[in-house]
Amino acid sequence: MNLFELVGMAMRTILSKPMRTLLTMLGVIIGVASVVTLVSIGQGTTAQIEKQYEKLGTNLLIVNLLGNGRATQLDYDQLMELEILPEIDSMAPTVTKGNSNVKYERTKEAFNLVGTNDRFFWIMKTELDSGRILSPGDNEFRNPVAVLGSEVATTLFGNIDPVGQDVNIDGVVFTVIGKLKPKGSSMGGVNIDSSVLVPLESARRTFRLGSIRTTYIEAPDVKDLAAAQNTVSQFLTYQFKSSNGFRIQNQDELMNARKEASSSLTNQLISVALISLLVGGIGIMNIMLVTVSERTREIGIRKSIGAQRRHILMQFLTEATVISGLGGLLGLLLGIGVSLAWPHFNPKQPTELSLSFGLYAFLFSVLVGVIFGLYPANKASRLKPIDALRFD
Structure with missing residues (x-):
């Protein structure tokens, strides 16, 4: 058979x-x-x-501080001085506050608050839908201004352009100066679409967020990434007298x-x-x-x-x-x-x-x-x- x-x-x-x-x-x-x-x-x-990750490029570093106390604190001006080095193109120190109550008229929702500088938008390859991004002056003068991620803007304002409107963030009024196009990605724990971005110093002083915990660093090119990582590692080791108080990740490691x-x-x-x-x-x-x-x-x-x-x-x-x-x-x-x-x-x-x-x-x-x-x-x-x- x-x-x-x-x-x-x-x-x-x-x-x-x-x-x-x-x-x-x-x-x-x-x-x-x-x-x-x-x-x-x-x-x-x-x-x-x-x-x-391809959208963000392959020349990105993320520095996270692991310890607490003065021994593991970074000063904004000290960090930004590293930009003069040829292997570092841009730096964006950040502080974050999760589940911040953001309110416009009768609509209130919890979103992430991110305090940062103007370089953050370049490093993250964000695109403006309307208005403008944060400027160096906003950070220097602690201006109460905010840029809204696409999800935040849609939730609070629907199809209305939010630029020029005032929003209440945990009881403090901020003026919306910009709205971002959908990014559709999360990076280093920050989902830009569901975040409200304000000047770093405004966030630190207004909401008492303390020291800088995360810094995004962009090298001029992928071939400079190793040199940039080595430079930042040496700088932090010198500052903290130890290499255990921080972690540096590059794009490949994160991916x-x-x-x-x-x-x-x-x-x-x-x-x-x-x-x-x-x-x-x-x-x-x-x-x-x-x-x-x-x-x-x-x-x-x-x-x-x-x-x-x-x-x-x-x-x-x-x-x-x-x-x-x-x-x-x-x-x-x-x-x-x-x-x-x-x-x-x-x-x-x-x-x-x-x-x-x-x-x-x-x-x-x-x-x-x-x-x-x-x-x-x-x-x-x-x-x-x-x-x-x-x-x-």
Whole structure:
């Protein structure tokens, strides 16, 4: 009996009880569909991360201070003096205050407050939608002015241009001087779209935010990045008398960290999906055992007219493999459909299909059918013809 005959016989048996077959395949369908969908979401997230970091360039450093107290404080003027060095192009020290209550008329919402200087907008490659960005004078004279991220402006003002309007930030009135276009990325813990940006000194004095904790540094070119990182490290080590009070990250390190976190989460979810495939395999084995019990007389008749043990073994093993293979194929199609539809329901989460992972998931589902079909097939092949024919 050749392979085509075995597959044809298996298909006739499967189609004779379509509902039972579909329920048997359900675990395999869900498992394969989950793997395909999760991998596409994970790869879409990775591609999104790479795209976001490309927008910011590869010549960026982020300095975070780790300690507290005067021994780990930085002076704004001291930091800005580093801009005279050839390996450093721009510096943007920042202070942040999360969940600040920002109010306009009767609309009030919590957003991030970021105190910084004019260089921050250049380093972050932001684009103005209207108005202007912060100026050196705003920081020097501690002007109560603010630039709104796109999400903040939309929440408070809708389609109205906010420039010239006054907003209340934790009880203090600031005049809006600019609105930014959507950036669509987060960098170093700052989501610009959902932030209100004010002069650094205004934020520190008005809201008592204390010392500078994070500084963004841009080198003139990617080839200057190592020199800039070394210079900043030496400066901070000299200031703090230790190299333990700060952490310097470059663009590649930040991107790789986010990729690893995304990949780790995706792998964990894929492991759960593969477990559902194994559960589906157990379901196939159970149904095949029931099938062997139901078709005991058929097995006895076939053996009595000359069918050998290997023929019976291959018949039931092929049937289990076809069930799992069809389930894998349906799961693959379902996973592709969900992956393509996902961005329409969640525009912020792109997907990127991986046909290779889809193929691996399908082949794994076929392997599951082979493994879990072996025991029922072996049991059927070991039945003695005389005992099988007596079975009622």
